[in-house]
Amino acid sequence: MKKWEKYYISITGVIFIITCIISIIFLRNVSHLSEVTVVIIKMILCLILLLIEVAMVVYFSILGIITMKRGMHNIKKCDDELFTKIDQYKKCWGEDNNYYIKQIEIINLLYKKDGKVDELVKNKEIERLYARADFLFVQNSLYDNLTTCFSSLVISVIASFVCQMMQCKRVILMFVWMITILICFFGIVLSRYAKKGHDGSYRYYIDEYERKLLMDKIRDLENELIITDQDEQILETKQVVINKLIEIRQKKKLKKQKEKLETDIKQVGQLNLCMGDYTTYYIQKINIKGVSGCLVYDLEKGKENNYMGELNLINEDYSILYQILNRYDLISYYEREK
Structure with missing residues (x-):
């Protein structure tokens, strides 16, 4: 929900409450007021309620327009600079024939081996x-x-005509209705088959062809995305940190504090912490507010600080993770690790 939506709904809600x-207080004290005052207050309250209804209608209308847009x-539009080269x-x-050939040529250019x-x-x-x-x-x-939505709408209209036809007593009129x-x-x-293809266009075959090539690329990438057992420990640590930060954010009252935590949560989510091969690294177990996690240090350099603190972490992403953990007092070390 955007800021203007929050403010709009909040202000409208406060006015309604x-x-x-005021209406409850007015109803309890209506006997103490003159008739003229009662009429004026009723008109004011009705006017306010009417304005609230109008405000909500305007809000949902704007929301509907934005959603449709x-x-x-x-x-x-795909909103991707690379694929815009195809869509343009x-x-x-x-x-015509040249149009379809041009489309396929561009697709083959981008999807070729070692292509974009x-x-x-x-x-x-x-x-x-x-x-x-x-x-x-x-x-x-x-x-x-x-096509399906339009057909369903027309069929529902036809069904209503059938109901009217059943009430018709004249046989000739009923026959005309039926025809x-x-x-x-x-x-x-x-009507769907009046023109070949999709309303005279075969472009959907081009899209199907590109999607087939694209899905092959996606499957290849999905099959490559594997992690080691150590990587799984790192990912679990990352998720634990995110969960803890979300818990802290939920307890905060000030808007700036919440926004800062949201920034840190997103930053943790974007950190690249998995290394794959850990033979030259040391995995140090840490305590994240009662939950086990780990940080990765340089195997040789980490000895000088006993694999503790920010010094000699393997890369900048781990330094950022440590800074965030330290900022919210989430990290401590097990005694046996010291």
């Missing part, structure tokens, strides 16, 4: 690949979804 309290944007060639004035998409796989940017796969899925399913309904029904069903 105050109005309710966002939905239209997500249908039309989709605009044309009439699709392989760079995403190499960098393990799976979120961008998922986002593109979802975009292509939406593109392919949009036509069927719209009209049948024509409408088959017209709706067959």
Whole structure:
């Protein structure tokens, strides 16, 4: 929920609560007031309630417009600089053979071995690949979804006509109604096939082709994403820290404190702590407010500080993690580790 939404709902809610309290006080003391005063207060309270209703209607209208605008944007655009190179060639004035060839050539260029998409796989940017796969899925399913919704709407209208027809006493009129309904029904069903493809376009085959190539890349990356037992310990430590920070945030009252904690939580989530091979490192167990965790130190250099503190941690990400742990007094060392 955005800030303007929070403020809008909060202000409207406060006004509503105050109005309710005033109304209760007014009802309990109405006998002590003159008729003119009672009428004026009632009008004021009714006006305030009306304004609250209007405010909520305006809010949901704005929210609906924003939601529809966002939905239209997500249908039309992928919002990824790399894949925009494919989508920019989709605009044309009439699709022909050359149009489809050009689309396939661009897709093959980006998805070729060691191409631009392989760079995403190499960098393990799976979120961008998922986002593109979802975009292509939406593109392919949009036509069927719209057709299904339209057909359902028309069929419901036809069903209402059938109910009216059943009440008709004249046989001729009932026959006319039946013929009209049948024509409408088959017209709706067959209209989908009036043009070949999706309303005369075969572009969905292009999207299916790209999605097939993309899903192959995603599966390759998914199969590569494996971790060691030590990595699992590190990931568990990371999650424990996130959980503890969330608990602290829930107890804070001040907005600035909450925002600072939210920043730290996101930062911890983005830390790259898994090393894979730990033969030259030392895994030091730590106590995170009653939960076991671990930090990773340089095996040789860490001896000088007994694998404790921020000094000689293996990289900058671990230093950031230690600073956050220390900032909120979350870290302590087991006696046996000293």
